[in-house]
Amino acid sequence: MGMKVLIADDERGPRDSLQDLVGQNQNVQVSGVAVEADNSPICQAGFRDHTYCVLATMVMNEKPDCVARLAQFLQYIRDCRWRDVLGFRQWNASADTMVAFAFRCDKGRMGIVTVFSPADSQSPDEPQHFTILSVEEGKKLLAVVEPGKWMHLRPTLHSPH
Numbered sequence: 001m002g003m004k005v006l007i008a009d010d011e012r013g014p015r016d017s018l019q020d021l022v023g024q025n026q027n028v029q030v031s032g033v034a035v036e037a038d039n040s041p042i043c044q045a046g047f048r049d050h051t052y053c054v055l056a057t058m059v060m061n062e063k064p065d066c067v068a069r070l071a072q073f074l075q076y077i078r079d080c081r082w083r084d085v086l087g088f089r090q091w092n093a094s095a096d097t098m099v100a101f102a103f104r105c106d107k108g109r110m111g112i113v114t115v116f117s118p119a120d121s122q123s124p125d126e127p128q129h130f131t132i133l134s135v136e137e138g139k140k141l142l143a144v145v146e147p148g149k150w151m152h153l154r155p156t157l158h159s160p161h
Contacts, residue, residue, distance in 0.1 A: 049106035053149040056088035060096040060116075070098065077112055080137050082144045095119050098128075102141060104150065110138035 058073050060066060076084040077100055085100060097117045104110050111132040117125045133141065 045106070047153045050103055050153045051150040052101050052103040052153055053145055053151065055082075055100040055102050055112070055145070056085050057091050057100075058088050058098045059090040059092050060098055073098065073100075074114070077114065077131070080133070080140065082141050086144065093119070099125075102145065103153070104138075104142075108138075109133070109135065110141055 056073065058069065060070070073085075073088055076088075088100075091097065096119050099115045099117050101113045101115065102110060103113065109132060111130055113130045114128045115125050116128055
């Protein structure tokens with residue numbers, strides 16, 4: 001059983017260093033790229049008591065303003081402008097979509113994952129980037145997301161090939 005999760009893209013090293021860094025410093029914010037693993041990058045435990053919500057969705061298309069909107073979308077996430085991020089609510093089932101998810105570790109830390117979701121249902125979603133938020137930023141995000149929007153993560157079983 002594996003889930004797409006996060007590994008830091010800095011020089012500190014892989015998962016152990018990331019977990020130590022996040023666990024010891026409540027004010028740290030870490031970014032990186034997503035890879036497949038079985039445990040939470042924050043607490044190294046399983047995902048059983050973790051929750052998530054869809055923060056924003058943005059349709060990817062060939063229109064000239066799409067690149068500018070994507071840049072704005074990603075900048076709002078980097079700048080932790082949560083109300084602005086929540087304003088991105090585009091969806092079209094026949095178009096590729098960039099989705100921003102928030103997730104909460106059962107230890108209290110929060111993170112953001114952006115995922116490219118192709119319109120072709122046969123193609124897998126592709127995690128793009130993540131940020132593990134500082135405790136303070138996590139509280140700010142939690143304050144603007146309605147409590148009923150959070151859902152429990154449900155690991156999926158992969159069928160043998």
